[in-house]
Amino acid sequence: MTPADLVPLLTVGAVLVGVFGLLIGSFLNVVVYRVPNGLSVVSPPSACPGCGEGIKPYDNVPVLSWLVLGGKCRSCREPISARYPLVELAGGAAFVGVAWWWTASTGLQATPTAVIASGLGLVAFLYLAAISLALGLIDLDVHRLPDRIVLPAYVVLTVLLGTASIIAGDPGALGRAAIGGVVLAAFYLVLAFVKPGAMGLGDVKLAGVLGFALAWLGWEELIVGACGAFFTGGLFAIVLLATGRARRGSGIPFGPWMLLGAWIGIVAGAPLADLYLSSLGLA
Template sequence: MEVLVYVLVGVVGLAIGSFLNVVIWRVPRDRSVVRPRSSCPGCDAEIAPRDNVPVLSWLLLKGRCRHCGARIPVRYPLVELATALAFVALTWGLGFRPDLPAYLYLAAVSIALAMIDLDVHRLPDKIVLPSYVVAVVALSAAALTTSGIGSLLRAAAAGAILFIAYFALAMAYPKGMGFGDVKLAGLLGLYLGWVGWGAVVIGAFSAFLLGGLFSIGLILARRAGRKSGIPFGPWMLAGAWLGLTVGETLWRAYLDLVL
């Protein structure tokens, strides 16, 4: 029975991953994610339901459009697989806790925002701002269920602190920090604060550490210069997930070492 539950969670993840592919393509182009139905960018032919099954259809079509033979990027099935794996991993790691829906939503949003930022160097308000509402509602429901009002207040405080900190950075160095990053920082702060202050510290620090190491690597490989624009959103998200998963453990280990 337990295996069946994880299989069902994975199937849901695949379906949501398929929808995320639509979001990743359409939202930056200010197009509706509901209508019209998905079509091939090459020949504009509408994609039939049999060709829209997550991962499986891509494999059966050998990564090409049935009508014109245009190549379908491998990113599509990878996004679907990544979402499914994230959903299964979170469900396995957390169990069916009251805050599980909040984490599942963040996982889906993280994948969409990371891919969009890599594509167009932008974190759309259409995704980030509604995510505040979802996070507040989901975490508030979890707090009421588990008597975690203290965690909810800490989440609000952490969200405000990270928002203000990133806002100050954006004002001090506007070429290196966009306001999309500022808005995302507040959202991630809510989740990190829900877990604990150790998660906040590790999550915030890891974003700059990972982003800095990646930038240095690009410069050393001569694939970017010191003035190159490198999207920071993916590293904010990666750092946040590091903070959410092992932040408290790493922070306690650090304090034990120092104190």
């Protein structure tokens, strides 16, 4: 097959992943609202917060339903926040982006075992993208990173990425991931002790997950991902202070910056590290 033959295949793949991401984004709206309140994410079915009327399946199509309804509940005409379709769009865009990055960085696999290993890795990072969106929004909303989302991630990522690296004949990646998780969690634990209030135990537990995923990819990804949190978070804090929109010590959650930094490390860790080293004349 020539690259041109692959265009239709990749296009169909991108559309399917995008639609799946929109549906996951729709589910994340439920997660972001219910998990911090200790509610089940499966029952009861979604209802309008204004009138309590159940949302019909045809009014629950990601993005399109909100547009068709003009951003209002069908029965009580109460406005529905634009955040719902935006989170759905973010889910779709994130899934297409992750699938694109993964395909571009791993290439197309020739053997069945390599295809399975690559597929498991892709699922792992799609899962990480979904929980990143949920955790970032929940931390912005209520300054918390719920254990119900963070703790299962240790199991899911260990199983998916561990199996992928063993199938691919690279068990060292699993060891590297474990070290990365422990090191980044320990680093945040020290910060939480040194500066209580700025960092919490939720950040420590999330750091373990992010360190694991970053180091599974490589040490450069881990370093860039870890520094990315402080770089983007620090830049944002400087802008807020300079524009007088926040006072020193006012509570800005750090989770969204940890997640943003980690994704910079995941997608661009290796090229950014090479760029930095070559700018120092070291590579």
